Amino acid sequence: MKKINLKETGSGLKKSFRTKSVRFGSYSSALIAVVIAVAVAFNLVISQIPEKYMSFDLSPGKLYTIGEKTEKLLSSLEEDVTLTVLAEESSADRTLSKLLERYEDESKHVHVEYIDPAVNLEAAQKYSSVSQNSIVVSCGSKENVIDYNNIYVSDYSSYYTTGSYSTSFDGEGQITSAVANVTSDEIPAAYTLTGHGESTVGSSLSSLMTKQNISLQDLNLMTSGGIPKDCDCLIINAPSSDLGAEEADQIIKWLDEGGKAVITAGYTETELTNFNRVLAAYGMKINRGIVMESANHYYQYPLYVIPNIEDSEITSDLVSEKANILIPQTMSIEKTESEDVVVTDLLTSSDGAYAKTVVDGKITSYEKESGDTDGPFAFACLAQKNGADESTDAAAGEDSPAEGDNAADESGDTAGQEESAGGQVILISAGTITDESLSNSLPVANLDFYMNCLGSLSGGDDSAGNISIDAKSVDAEYLTIPAMHANIWLVVTVILFPLVILAAGFVIWFRRRKK
Numbered sequence: 398m399k400k401i402n403l404k405e406t407g408s409g410l411k412k413s414f415r416t417k418s419v420r421f422g423s424y425s426s427a428l429i430a431v432v433i434a435v436a437v438a439f440n441l442v443i444s445q446i447p448e449k450y451m452s453f454d455l456s457p458g459k460l461y462t463i464g465e466k467t468e469k470l471l472s473s474l475e476e477d478v479t480l481t482v483l484a485e486e487s488s489a490d491r492t493l494s495k496l497l498e499r500y501e502d503e504s505k506h507v508h509v510e511y512i513d514p515a516v517n518l519e520a521a522q523k524y525s526s527v528s529q530n531s532i533v534v535s536c537g538s539k540e541n542v543i544d545y546n547n548i549y550v551s552d553y554s555s556y557y558t559t560g561s562y563s564t565s566f567d568g569e570g571q572i573t574s575a576v577a578n579v580t581s582d583e584i585p586a587a588y589t590l591t592g593h594g595e596s597t598v599g600s601s602l603s604s605l606m607t608k609q610n611i612s613l614q615d616l617n618l619m620t621s622g623g624i625p626k627d628c629d630c631l632i633i634n635a636p637s638s639d640l641g642a643e644e645a646d647q648i649i650k651w652l653d654e655g656g657k658a659v660i661t662a663g664y665t666e667t668e669l670t671n672f673n674r675v676l677a678a679y680g681m682k683i684n685r686g687i688v689m690e691s692a693n694h695y696y697q698y699p700l701y702v703i704p705n706i707e708d709s710e711i712t713s714d715l716v717s718e719k720a721n722i723l724i725p726q727t728m729s730i731e732k733t734e735s736e737d738v739v740v741t742d743l744l745t746s747s748d749g750a751y752a753k754t755v756v757d758g759k760i761t762s763y764e765k766e767s768g769d770t771d772g773p774f775a776f777a778c779l780a781q782k783n784g785a786d787e788s789t790d791a792a793a794g795e796d797s798p799a800e801g802d803n804a805a806d807e808s809g810d811t812a813g814q815e816e817s818a819g820g821q822v823i824l825i826s827a828g829t830i831t832d833e834s835l836s837n838s839l840p841v842a843n844l845d846f847y848m849n850c851l852g853s854l855s856g857g858d859d860s861a862g863n864i865s866i867d868a869k870s871v872d873a874e875y876l877t878i879p880a881m882h883a884n885i886w887l888v889v890t891v892i893l894f895p896l897v898i899l900a901a902g903f904v905i906w907f908r909r910r911k912k
Contacts, residue, residue, distance in 0.1 A: 463499050467573045471504040478576055479508050481533040483524055486511040490530045493548065496568045497532075507576075534575035541575040547604075570608060578610045585629045585855040588616035593672075594637030596663070599833040605848050611855055618644045624651045630855035631656060635663035635828025636672060645671035649678045652820030653782065657854035659847070663828030664726060666758060679780040679822045680738035682731045686752030687760060688774055693747050699763050701725045702827075704744040704776050711779065711823075711849045712743060720842035723835055727827035728752075729774035737783045743823070743850075744777035776826050777850075782819040823850045 463471075480497055482489050489511060497509045514521040514529070524531065530545040550565045578584065587606070589598060598606075598613065606613050616624065616631070624631060624647060631648070640648075652658060652675075660676070662683050676682060688702055695701035702724050708716045715722075722744065729752055732740045750772030751765050829835070830843050878886075 463496070463503065463569055463573075467500075467569060468503060470573060470577055471500065471507065474504050474506040474576075474580060476536050476580060477506050477508065478504075478534065478536045478580060479510060480572065481535065482509070482511045482530065483514055483520065483527065483533065484511060484530045485513040485515070490545075492566065493530060493532075493568055496572070500572065532572065532575070534572065534579055536576075536579040539579040541578050543571045543575055547571055574608050574610055581610065585611045586625075586627045587611050587613050587630045587632055587851065587855055588625065588628045589613060589632040589634060590618070590636070591615045592617045592619055593640060595633065596635045596661070596828055596831065598632075598634065599831065601833045601836060602831055602844055602847070605844060606851070609848060609852055611851065618647060623647055624656070629657065630851060631658040632851070633658060633660040633672075633675075634831065635661045636669065637663070637665055639667070639669040640671040640675070642671055645674050648675050652679070652822065655820055657821045659823045659825075659850050659854060661825045661828045661830060662728065664728060664755065676822075676824060677733060679782060679820070679824075680733050680735035680740050681778060681780055681822070681824050682733050683824075683826055684729045684731050684752065684770075684774075686728065686754050686770055688727050688729050688746060688750055688752045688772070688776075689763060689765070690746060691749035691751070691765070693750075695723055698725075700760075702727050702746065702750070702776070704746060706846075707742050707745060709741065709743060709779070711853050712846065715842055715846060715849070718842075720845065721840070722830070722843055722846055723839060723841045724776060724827035724843070725829050725832075725835075727776055727829070729772075729776065730778050730824060730826045732775070732778070737819075739781045739783070741779045741781075742775045742777070743779055744775070744825075744846075746772045746774040746776065748773050750774055777846075778824050780822045780824065782821075821854055823854060825850075 480500065482493070482497070484490070486494070500507045501509045512520045514524065524533065524542065527542055528545045530548075532543040532545075532548075534541045534543065548566065548568050548571055550567050551563070589595070603613065611630075613632075616628075618624070619641070628651075631651070648656075648658070662672075662676075664685070664687065673682065687700070689699040690702045691699065693703045693705070695703060703721055704724060706712050706715050706720065706722065724744075729746070752770040752772070752774065753760050753762075753766070754768070825847075831847055832843070835841060836844050
């Protein structure tokens with residue numbers, strides 16, 4: 398039996414580990430381990446970087462990008478806000494999920510979570526009225542539910558002319574408004590006057606008010622005893638019968654104390670004396686003639702006026718977008734003399750417009766006739782009444798402070814009185830501007846203009862939760878090439894390029910052959 402020398406075997410093993418191949422293999426193994434460790438550490442670091450720095454929004458409508466208004470709101474958050482998607486995370490709407498990641502990246506106070514109603518019976522019962530992928534925005538005890546059906550908005554206004562419709566993604570608009578709603582202590586309140594045959598606020602306009610975080614309630618001055626203290630803006634929407642004398646007095650007094658109102662006026666058979674008295678207190682009057690446009694009108698209908706939009710803080714976005722507003726059967730606004738009221742035009746006619754007198758509820762002709770009133774006219778105006786302190790200074794002219802003080806002391810009228818803040822009134826001389834049949838069937842900005850007016854008077858401050866963001870289009874953009882250009886490129890690619898390649902190959906072959 399052969400004996401094994403353990404000493405020689407151990408020595409041989411040591412020598413084998415010292416060979417060049419073993420040392421090279423050890424170095425390779427160590428290097429691989431280091432590379433793997435670095436790769437793992439790198440991935441762990443990368444995973445902590447916010448999504449907005451790791452991806453680029455290449456979608457045409459920037460669906461996954463949040464705007465300045467949203468960034469400003471999120472940066473000002475001081476309370477935690479939870480955005481709960483009613484869907485399993487793996488099956489949730491990917492566009493919506495990516496957008497929510499941007500919200501979560503922008504603020505440490507925003508948290509996104511997913512709840513599958515199919516396995517969560519409590520959520521299924523509580524939110525049974527909304528569809529899957531709806532979002533629950535909550536902050537403390539306050540909660541706002543965004544139905545998924547309101548996130549994707551379809552516009553059928555051009556369907557009857559083109560046979561197609563457009564779809565927009567309103568994710569940012571809905572989510573940001575909901576976050577502003579649950580984190581704001583005060584929501585602007587608007588009251589719409591009732592009891593005089595006023596036009597009702599339609600569902601589309603009501604939805605826009607909800608999105609802009611403006612609460613809307615009815616107000617009957619006959620039973621309420623006055624305008625509520627929390628009223629930020631009073632809406633008087635084309636009354637068909639006159640206000641009572643006491644109602645007009647209440648409204649004028651409330652406006653003079655700093656109140657604000659958006660008023661529309663429609664044609665009525667009878668004169669609305671007390672209603673007109675409210676307008677007169679703010680330097681405006683409705684002329685009863687119906688305006689016709691010689692140039693800026695809808696197709697061949699001069700009665701359907703497309704007004705000029707004057708550039709102002711209220712209309713700047715509509716001016717930049719070159720939007721159209723359509724107001725059928727509109728009257729005009731006349732500015733009356735008033736030292737303490739400044740009236741600014743918002744919508745106007747062309748110089749070629751003319752107003753026709755209505756006889757027995759009818760217009761004799763659409764064509765211009767003798768006796769018609771020539772334009773231009775104003776269709777929407779903003780009236781600002783100066784406060785008592787401003788009107789007093791204006792009346793004093795260049796009197797010195799000492800002289801003004803002496804006059805006040807001698808009369809005794811000014812001392813001890815409360816200074817009026819002065820009110821604001823936006824008057825629109827077409828009650829049809831809020832007609833939703835126009836907005837739903839034609840690409841017009843009627844409701845956008847109205848909401849701009851309402852938002853500016855009801856405390857249009859983003860910090861107060863009064864935020865509105867437009868929806869973004871998700872329609873595919875097609876590249877249309879004219880037939881002539883298509884034929885040219887067909888000849889170039891199918892005939893010309895192959896011939897050039899063949900000719901080049903022949904030249905190369907011929908030169909090589911000669912060599």
